[in-house]
Every structure is written in C-alpha cells, then in structure tokens.
Amino acid sequence: MAHPFFTSVLPRRGVLRALLGAAALPAPLAALAGFNFFTSEYTASREELMAQIAKRFPVQQRYAEIFSVLLRDPQLTLDARNNRAAISAIVVIGSPLLQPSAVGGIVSVSSALKYDVAALTLRLDEPRADRIELQGVAGRDAERLQQVGAIVAQELLRDYPLHTFRREELTLGRKTYEIGAITVLNDGIKVELK
Known part of the structure; x- marks a missing residue:
C-alpha cells in the first residue's frame, strides 16, 4: 500500500x-569519478590507466647512435600480490648493421609506483625489463639485441606517468588532499587521500 x-x-x-x-x-560527487571521500581513497581503473598510457605511445629512442628502439601497442598488467604494474609492448629494434634492418618482438617492463607531488602524477618507479623476446635472431646477436632493448625500454618508461590529477580534483570545499599510500589492485590502482 x-x-x-x-x-x-x-x-x-x-x-x-x-x-x-x-x-x-x-x-554531488559524480564529477569526481573514482574518488571516495568517505573512505579517503581514489581508485583509477585499469581501463582509465590504459587510456592514459595509450595516448603517449608509440615512444622511440636511439641507443649508441647505432640502434633505434620503438615501443608500441602497450598493455597494462596489474600485480596486486607484489604491488607492481607492468607494461608490455611490441618492440622494434632497427639498425643499419642488422640484416634485415629491423627486428621485432615483445618487451615487458614491471615497476613499483611513486607519486610526483609537483606534477600531481602517479609514475612508474625504477622499472625493470622482466622479459624481452625477439623474433628472427639467435645466439649472441639475440643476447646483444635483448640487452639493448631492455636498457632502452627501461629508460623510456622510467618515471612514466600513469595518471595525472588536476589540482581541483584534490580539493573538496576548503580541504586540499594529498596522496598517501599507493596500492596496486588486480583491476586498478588505489591511492590514499590524506
């Protein structure tokens, strides 16, 4: 009734x-998607993070004036157990010394995370190449190219931005929040607001 x-x-x-x-x-908080001011947390989903990462790829760098290393088509993997994020990408190493002139494969770089206060940005912290597989090369040539690819991939992804906050996002009323602990989840990254 x-x-x-x-x-x-x-x-x-x-x-x-x-x-x-x-x-x-x-x-009232719909514009603040991802923020939960009741639990003092912000969560960025894997999909949101991937969208930000994809905007900055492809990336390329020369090594020893002989090699050119290109990373493209990134994929983000989140490892909650070890509190690390990993970016896997297609790697292409080119050089006039190679026959053929370019070799392709896959590289995977994992990293802890840090918060850059000045830039309001979550970044990769000291990434390391966990895996690099190249096609069409073997023996010592493969080992050397894997070393080159790993070094350049780590360099390209050092301090790489995963998510940048706008200053107004961290302000509610008269309170301006700072970012505290960073926790990697299986489907996103959660930060403490303090």
Missing part, C-alpha cells in the same frame, strides 16, 4: 515524475 503522503498529496504520475527527476539530478 502506498504511503499516505504520496496518495494524498501527489497523484501517482506526480510521484513517478518526482522520483525520475531526482534520479536524473547529478550526484
């Missing part, structure tokens, strides 16, 4: 319109 207030004051259609209208109003 309907509540007496609704039956006496508002006709049924009026109740329905009022409820739908209230549902359509933006929630």
